[in-house]
Amino acid sequence: MSPTISVIMSVYNDSKYLEKSIESILNQTYNDFEFIICNDCSSDDSLSIIEKYAMLDKRIVIINNQDNLGLATSLNKCLDIAKGEFIARMDSDDISLPNRFKEELDFLKTHSEIAVVGCKCNVIDDLGEKRKEFLIHEGEVTLLDAIKKTQIIHPTVMMRKSALLKVSGYTVDEKTQRAEDYDLWCKLLEKGYKIFNIDRILFLYREGISGIKKRKYRYRIQEYQLKKYWMKKKKVPIITYLYAIKPLFVGCIPTVLMNMYKRIN
Template identity: 45%
Template structure:
């Protein structure tokens, strides 16, 4: 059994859906949290009404570690709603995100807790990450150390499953926006910054982030339209218009430029990442 605490300082939240096709990745992700050096946490996992045995599989794991709190939606509600369900039962002072196919380094929670404890002016902290796929590690990120409002023009500035946030700030803003189907993290970061909160990234790799190098070819145009809407509303709240209007159309352009050109652009960027560890690609996936 885990070292259950009456009042955990950290609540790790994760949404899952139909994960049995990648069971080993799910298991690795869960174990990377349960095996953290920092022990005072609860691990809240919400199954978004999976059509396979994902929930039953996690329930078996939870029998051996009472830090796991397992929830299940009555119907498929998408990620934003699922994460808000986790937030609704979270008891921790800090909220850490995790995805069901990524891997947290053993000292991730410890270092993020220490950072927030030592930097009271910061409400969200993320980290650098290694990019992984089925072939292994293929690159790494170099996130902006202290993102400013203007940096959000280019993209989210934080790797979602790497972040830890102060729960009181998230509660004040009402959590994630349930209407978002994609980009719920980007939308939340912009609301946080618009409300005056600040963020930072630890200049260390604390996560292995699974990212498909071919993702840019798979995104539906409807999701690009939704991202454009998120950008327009977010930039308006941040006071970044009219300059922000140029960046609003960025995902739309990526959706209409021929695949051959997009592929060439991504090959150039991916080559740059491997050679110089630059991280400028997630905003144009």
């Protein structure tokens, strides 16, 4: 019998946090799931950690990329073999609280009109210390909301697989290298699917200094290009283009100032 939920996660050199991330999934109160983990050609000991847990829990399915293919391609490979009716995302440096799957699944089962549900988070730093509570957008997300900026935290979501298949999963393109989630939400909403954020803390989202260092300026240019594409396609008001330009300005802020901002917010 197929599992109800397929959890999909791509891993690239995240051995520092990987064990806690995997354990947070295996310790969910709702346990009818498979856990598909794609090792995207990590050079650290991420694969050995994944293999260790796979020996202990048969719900874990491993995909091992021989080359580094990127997040969108790796997640699509997970989707290709997923057997569940629902798809839950997870990132290799975050933590799902024990009741996350139960609450998100209950919501989707009682709200048949919703295709994607996300949740509120506690933001933690590199040391796992709580910094703040975080919910980008409470309630239903409209297409205009999504075009302005990413309105749902990608690793928190549970989605109907049927909806993902209708939009051909994640777009693999240079512009979506660091914005595959933004593009996915726009595609789903354009097709008439609904997205909703619940105001419940079910997730610990890691946002540390190491994450800031990963945000290369070329990714900000790609994000700008992607947003401009969607804004032009849907003919949004001119003032909305300010949301596309914002990442370019933020990328000009010196790292030391961004680090100070992260520490006080």
